[in-house]
Amino acid sequence: MEQQEGARRIVRDCIGIKPDDQVLLITDTGRPPAVEQALYEACIEAGAIPKRLSFDGVLKDGQPPEAISIAMKQANVVICITTSTLGYSAAAKTCTQQGGRVIVMTEATEELLTNKALEADFVNLQGRVQAVMKAFDQAKKVRVTTQKGTDLSFHIDGRTSHCCKGTCLDPGTMAAVPDMEVYIAPIENTMAGTLIADVMGTGMGLLTQPIHLEIQDGKAYRITGGTQADHLRKKVENIPGGTVVAEFAIGLNPCATPTGSIVIDEGIYGTGHFALGSNTGFGGNNVCPQHLDLVYEKPTIYLDESLFMKDGVLTEL
Known part of the structure; x- marks a missing residue:
């Protein structure tokens, strides 16, 4: 599987992004830029225009920088391609409480986009x-x-x-x-x-x-x-x-x-x-x-x- 096809599968089958979704892509300097770029392009193909934010990867007491926290609370689909998980952050909790979806892709590498994990029959499992x-x-x-x-x-x-x-x-x-x-x-x-x-x-x-x-x-x-x-x-x-x-x-x-x-x-x-x-x-x-x-x-x-x-x-x- 090519990397871009893997990104399409994630966006289409795993997340189900629609044109009216307010998508936020978060990454940090510890992650390969190609992963975020591939997912960005797949979102565009799905009709959504994601907002993109990056930071140095440093969390304070498990929380990202304030600008990222604010953006997470405003989006309804947040894709976290980060070195340390944002899944336990206060902003992630707020996002889901408001009906948003938070997708955690901690330690994602380029190999993730070609891994056979994406070939699983998620529905039947x-x-x-x-x-x-x-x-x-x-x-x-x-x-x-x-x-x-x-x-x-x-x-x-x-x-x-x-x-x-x-x-x-x-x-x-x-x-x-x-x-x-x-x-x-x-x-x-x-x-x-x-x-x-x-x-x-x-x-x-x-x-x-x-x-x-x-x-x-x-x-x-x-x-x-x-x-x-x-x-x-x-x-x-x-x-x-x-x-x-x-x-x-x-x-x-x-x-x-x-x-x-x-x-x-x-x-x-x-x-x-x-x-x-x-x-x-x-x-x-x-x-x-x-x-x-x-x-x-x-x-x-x-x-x-x-x-x-x-x-x-x-x-x-």
Whole structure:
């Protein structure tokens, strides 16, 4: 697939842009200009004339510069092609509350536009997404293991699952595109065990060496595993709420392949991910200015002692 065709698929099939949409394209200096340009041209082809804004990528307490926040609140379709997520910003929340759509394409690279993730049958996969959400919502306790040594137990009772459907078509919604996943906020102080991330991590790209996290009372108290682990540890150790495990999720896009870009990799079917940091945007209680995902492959998952996924394959869905 050529890059421009990938951009058309995102604009047409994943976002559904119409000529009367007030589209805002946001990017930063850490992203390849070709991604924003391709999406801009695809919007023009769809009949919309996007407003374009760029900044240096620096967020203050998770918030973009004021000019960008104001513009986000005025648009009804906001496409965020940024290095750090704008999905948890106050402006994104305001936009969706007003009926707008916020599309998060964090760490998007040129490879995203040609990745097979865009070939997924998003419509026919919605049944699987809904079934996984129902299973998460009904469960109270989770155990996750992998053959590489992950072994974590935690509670999710009383929490509500959320999803990225690979699309963002409904007013008042936010989604990562073309990410497909179901995610939930664990009860913050209940998680204990070991996580070994071996695919990729936010801000780190593909992992060259697994990252080992030892977790107790819902917090990562030891992070080891090489230079990327050192990078992660420095990112979280002095940030309020930074070591709290904020998210449990599984990917559901059967066409996605690893790229080092979180908007693709966290949605790969056969992987799961946990995140450190903020989860107040999806039902958690941990306030933090950042949200850092860690993707690992082939989870075996038990929901209330019942086998739900075996080595990355759903057992019944």
